[in-house]
Amino acid sequence: MTNLLAAWRRLGLLGLLVSLAVVARAQTSSALTFHTLTAAQGLSENSVYSIVQDRRGFLWFGTQDGLSRYDGVEFRVFRNDPQRSGSLSSNFILSLTEDQQGQLWVGTGGGGLCRYNHVTGRFRSFEYEPTDENGLADNFVRVVYCDRQGRVWAGTEGGLHRFEPRKNHFQRFVHAASLPENLRRNSVRAITQSATGTLWVGTGEGRISRLNPATGYLEADPRWAPTSAITALQPDKQGGLWVGTETDGLWYVPATGPRQGIGQRVAAGPGEAIRALFLDQQQHVWIGTNKGLVRYQPVAHTFTTYQHQSGVVHSLPDNVVLSVFQDRSGLLWTGTEGGISSFEAQPSAFAAYPGLAGRPNGPVWAVAEDAAGTVWVGTESLGLVSYNPATGQRREFRHHPQDPGSLSEDFVRALCFDRQGRLWVGTQSQGLDCLEPGATRFRHYRHDPAVKNTISEDFIRTIYEGPDGRLWVGTEGGLNRFEPDKDGFTSFRNDPANPRSLSNNFVRVVHQDRTGRVWVGTGGGGLCCYNPVTGQFSAFRTDDRNPRSLSSNFVRSILEDHAGQLWVGTEGGGLCRLDDARRGIFTTFREPQGLPNDVVYGVLEDAQQHLWLSTNKGLARFTPANNQFYTFDTRDGLPFDEFNAGGYYASPSGRLYFGGVQGLVSFQPGAVRTNAVPPPVVLTGFRKFNQPVELDTSITVRRRIVLGPQDYFFSVEFAALNFRLPEKNRYAYMLENFDPDWVQAGTKREATYTNLDPGTYTFRVRATNNDGIWNPRGTALTIVVQPHWYGTWWFRILISWVLFGLLFLAYRLRVRQLLALERVRHNIARDLHDDMGSTLSSISILSQIARTHQHNQRTDQATALLDQIGDSSRRMLDAMDDIVWTINPAHDSMDDVVARMRSFASDVLEARGIDFTFRADPSIAGLRLNMRARREFFLLFKEAVNNLAKYAQCTEAAITLAYEHQRLVLTVQDDGVGFDPQAPAQGGGNGLTNMNSRAAAMKGVLDIQTAPGQGTVLRLNVPLKS
Template identity: 40%
Template sequence: MRILTMITSWREHKMNTLRTTLKQMCMLCLALWGVGVVLAMAALVEASGIAEKLKFEHLTIAQGLPHDVVYSILQDRQGFMWFSGEGGLARYDGYSFKVYQHDPLNPDSIASNNISQILKDREGAIWCSTWGAGVDRFDPQTETFQHYKHDPANPNSLSDDRAHVIYQDNSGILWFGTFAGGLNRFDPAARIFTRFQHADDDPHSLSHNRVWSVVEDQAGNLWIGTSDKLNRLDRATGQFTHYHHDPQNPRSLSHNETRWLYVDQTGTLWVSTAGGLNRYHAASDDFTRYAHDPQNPHSLSNNTAFKICEDQQQRLWIGTKGIDAGGLNMFDPQSQQFVSYAYDPNNPSSISHNDIRDVFIDRSGVLWIGTRGGGVNKLDLKPKKFHSVTRNPNAPNTLHGALVFALAEDVDGNHWIGTDGGGLNKHDVRSGVFSYYDSTNSGISKDSVLAIQPDSDGRLWLGTKGEGLNHFDPQTEQFVVYKQDPNNPNSLSNDQVYSLLQDREGRLWVGTDNGLNLFHPEDQTFTRFLPDKQNPNSLSYKAILSLMQARDGAIWIGTWGGGVNRLEFTEVSGVREAQFTVYRRDLNNPNSLSNDEVTALLEDRNGDVWIGTNGGLNKFDPRTHTFTHYFQADGLPNSEIAGLLEDHAGMIWISTIAGLSRFDPAGQTFRNYDVADGLQSNQFKDNAYFRSRSGQLFFGGVNGYSYFDPAQVQDNPVPPPVALTSFKVFEQPVVLPLSVSYLQHLKLSYRDKFFAFEFAALDYTNTEKNRYAYKMEGFDHDWIAAGQRRYASYTNLDAGQYIFRVIASNNDGVWNKDGVAVNLTILPPGGKPRGSEGCWRFWS
């Protein structure tokens, strides 16, 4: 007996009301977020129709940052990142911090822990402007500080010890802006300061003595932002031209307090003020204003704007003093729209604080954000390889279940997701809204959906966990349920439905835990195909995990323990009979199927059949009826295969229980990806995969689903800089007269029997995936693959000459094969160099 379950009219009304309310809530949420949920380095809405929030990584005192107030960020010549704020100066190598702080007992230490800005000059030195202790010049090689302070008796000294800003112009001259002492010009060769200050009786003097920012434009003009007006200095005459806010002129500066100045790649001057952002037009000598508009979610989030930087797509990133609104803004000059990013207590991957004090993009395309209270935030701006949709119980527009069993795309391009316990989920690609059907709001027979098959009429066939087959009409939102009837041999053979297939003739095949079924819509009956020990041409095993139709019309059937079956129909005495050809594992045949649990099937563009099993990937040769095997040892992330898809370039994508892999059939190579690359998790589920009409690939797993455009999965091509970060003898750090990162030669005594080097690859895209190898030439016969390990130790080396080398790869396995090297001399007993009494170590 066939069981038909129709949604009654009152339940329809209840469900429609619920869905309408949910959609309104979701659309309101999306409107409030604006385009703040766009993907990095992508269009505002992906071809998939899914919008994601950016995921920020955080560095705080918990990770070793000396203070959570960070005012300034830079990257030095070697590739180290430097941060300054209220905790001194900190160097970061992607793993740990080296901190430089003021020591009252050491006059050679940094002058103050309160550092408002840091600047790398042409020689590689780092300048630090402090609040109350003048300016320091730090030499990264010798790790020494040189102090410059205000001297009331010397008019050529720094005008004020409360320094705000440092800038080096194209001629190498340094400019220092102070709190109350105006602007200072510093000639590094002459080592004297020349002051430019406000004079009430001189209208061409600096407009105000509090200087926030200095920049040189492409025409060589020097612009100075102060607490009262923007200034342009004519360096030939020493006179300043002032730009001020005029309430009667909308083309004037938006506010007189000018916080930051930036010249973009096109030569345009941008001016951050306490009243919004301004764009200067040199031809007309006026400004376009960009201010916060509470009615416009695409406007600047807050009018108190600070620092600016520009990415490779010529988008501007602007830090503001946000409170309730997002502090970080991204401005697209093409659309003239802003996207803001706010701290969200319910989202651990949101930006950590809304008061943004610095923005900086490093050489590998990573955006660093300094905050006043939330430490440092990090965001990779390179195109994301993978995008993932996961359940967020605190968000109104989210998946209704975390674990994804099934995925499909309907004729309208909408995406359907079968979950474990969350029912059937729909993602409306056009609106971006998620909705769901479960046992509380619909007639679905079970909240765990194992398989989805859209039909040609726009309806969906659903396989459930133990509650039969469902036929769903999205237009009427009605479900028809088909279940096993023990008294009816023409009913469904089993209620556990693992797999579904609509063949090219429009016939529906249903794989269950007890046989294969063919559905006959004309009389609503099923033909069952079951194993028959008396018939060698019958189905090999009862549990059907996967189904696929090949180009020749044959149906391939993957079973849970009986190998793979190929089904064809043959004419016998005018009657069509099913003929199953079985391929199973044969311990005596190395060319047989690798495992009898068949989870995934694919026919590629060349007509080759790929078979995923719980014991490896198989390629079937129809000419010899043999299989080629691929296992974890051959490069797969794991031998338990969950899904198989072919992309537009002929690459085979394989989901497993330990990550995703791209296989190149021509080169016979695997490229593996894991959760650190943006996948939903490393564990994927059987049957949860599909290729969209746009060519995107979707794979589901235990934490939602991941999707991507295979053409956009590009490796980071930049080899990472490599640097030594520490040298230890007998597990104790050695204080060197030269920073270990600049070390080229090292002499040790024979008594230094145990020593170790630490090192780092200075690419911050994903430091967890950087890899290392090292070699002590003269001792090691070959390179030692260290994986993620960042140290090398040696014991009891003989006296002699050695070269220690380190090489490293970035997150995508691109190696810097030059790396870094140190010449090492180990002296024999009595081999102390002249003048080394009592000191056994020498460096240069």
């Protein structure tokens, strides 16, 4: 055994030396692009010890000062708060895992173990208790792990613990006490489960042990030689284990095999302390060390190290790598002491053209490739550059004023190889050059006004060879067709007098379709079609009145795809598809449909029948079958975003080239990765009046919220949990029963609503990932807006009953009013019948008697009877006048009543020579009496005044009216002879009886104070509200 250990140590030393050399050789690698997040962006602290993604899609980062949840844009930080129950027990987070119930387990350095409930947003702590045999053995939880059976394991300095959910406590597993001391130490630093289901632990004493489920003990594998502390374990698909150690590098333990192979050291492992291990989806081993991140590829047995590079923005932020993780989309994350970084395991498919290496990355305007695979590039200031990728050979062709065979100008705008292998070069302002195969000197073609068949202009913009072998040259002065037999050109120019001529002389692009028609894109004249048979042009221009016309008159590129469909790239009008050449019908695709920019410089088709477009804001891949755009910019690995006109080319090998303001980009379309995973969509916050609302359950899992009528301004926050370029995620939301259609929110991650009517609404939100793939289901939240108390159902029922009651009361009052009116009518009719009838009857009888007396010459008797008839008639007229006055509603006011009372008293008493006073208190002004009360009150007053005048034998009288305590008080007083109230009425009349009856009808009180020889005081007290 001693010899075996010594051999392992010697092998380990050799491996360490080799690994150091490999690491030293790989330290300068910068092929990966790291996107880093730090405390400046909201991370709780920059030392990230553990990473996990929960089932909802959130990423969780355990740091040295708190726990951070990340949604792709914002962090939510959890820390210990002694004043708040349910907070973390410690801020030092060492390990994270999620169980099968979706609960997050947090291992802390000094605070034991915490379990996070995502529904309530609260933590439950499990800490060491000396008297609790079923608790943790130590509060320093280095590792927490959930196995495939859903069991949660925790490793502490006191052993391995398994949580028992039904009993809510832990079962502890340790090495057997019978083992030697060096084998029964229980400092658990790493836990994992192999592909065969075995649970493995790595200890601080450098041993690997497995849990024996039969005995319940940890058993050290005797085939594993002790090393330094085990820091990480990672299983592979074959059942083996990758083992990281503190000072002895990386090891691999196969599942089975000869005894000698169990502890086989990977000879080229890193020599620095290993802090983390992770096996990605390609089965590459990622190793976190104190000196960078290392990728080990087992098949090739190669190591690549990535380190922090000062001044390089997208290098690793720090060389101490504490954790490595791969999320569900395949994006890798590494936690360092300088923050958390995400990166793609494979470098970007977009590569800068190496032929310009070492030179300023100036604008590129033209690209072409010869039969040997050499790429030729036309630049703005470097002339013509060629580069052969196979040989690495690079050449430059520049303008030399002393050499007439040199390039005409260093600003090259167009390139084209013809079928003879000649390279045609168009310059910015010095005409057309031709380079024969194998030659180094150029033949020049320039405009000469004195020569008929020279090129029409020296400002060359495009060169194109058609399927028929004809060469076409577009210039600032028209279109030219090269005539080889004459070594000259036939020119086509705009003729204002000929509508069938070229529409514009600024020719930008030329293409001949499979039918032989030549399409010419101009700078301001739209798209022209040349018919070689007729020699005439037809033009397609923008028509503001026709949305199906060409979208812009400035045409930059033309492509005929594999199916013969013509596509037109425009400046400012996006991409156009020609649907009907006879009628000039186009379909346009612009920014709202997914284009990154409406300036389309170049259009190319790849082998998968996708169209690639260069713009001022990156590249776009368009799929005509479903009109789907994918966009790419510097965030996706492009070296720059702004491209140039003319600088696009598809090589026979399928490689695409696009030139721009900072050089040339090339790529194989099939190597460009796109994200086809729809993102989970979650709600992340709810605010009222811009203030966050603390809910009893997390908004992420909540499905219903009830708002009061005072909550008329609220906002819902949401996120798409796609972490690949999350700033490119786009959103759409809709509040059902309010929004008529989906609201396209772009990258905005919240929706705000105000003044919603009471009712039940459903808020729905959906989102895309960075490549525009929608999650159509998204997520939803029911929002109930309660009405004000006066809008509730019970209040409406109450109001309905109240209205019914009021209507019924009004009906009853109306009926009572009609009955009262009927009684008044009846009383008037009765009075008319009784008074008027008896009076008229007496008048009739008296008139007959008077006629008899007159006939018998008894004149005195007849005159007396006529006087009596006159008195009766006057009384009848007075009674009629009282009735008419009483039923007139204009006399409801007490002012009218007082005036009539004063007039009546004056007429009666002054006729008898009785002095009287009539005083009405000002308090009665504005009072009103209804018809019945007014009648009864006035008739009672008349009765009192008539009695005073007839029987009192007084010389003075006083009448007063007052309003006291909501009662109308009438007082009539005289200084007459008085009477005995108990004695029978004079003349057998019913005066007092009538007055008492009238007082009762008004619910009043009539009081008469009198005695013989003492005068009389009559007081009427009637209730009357003001």
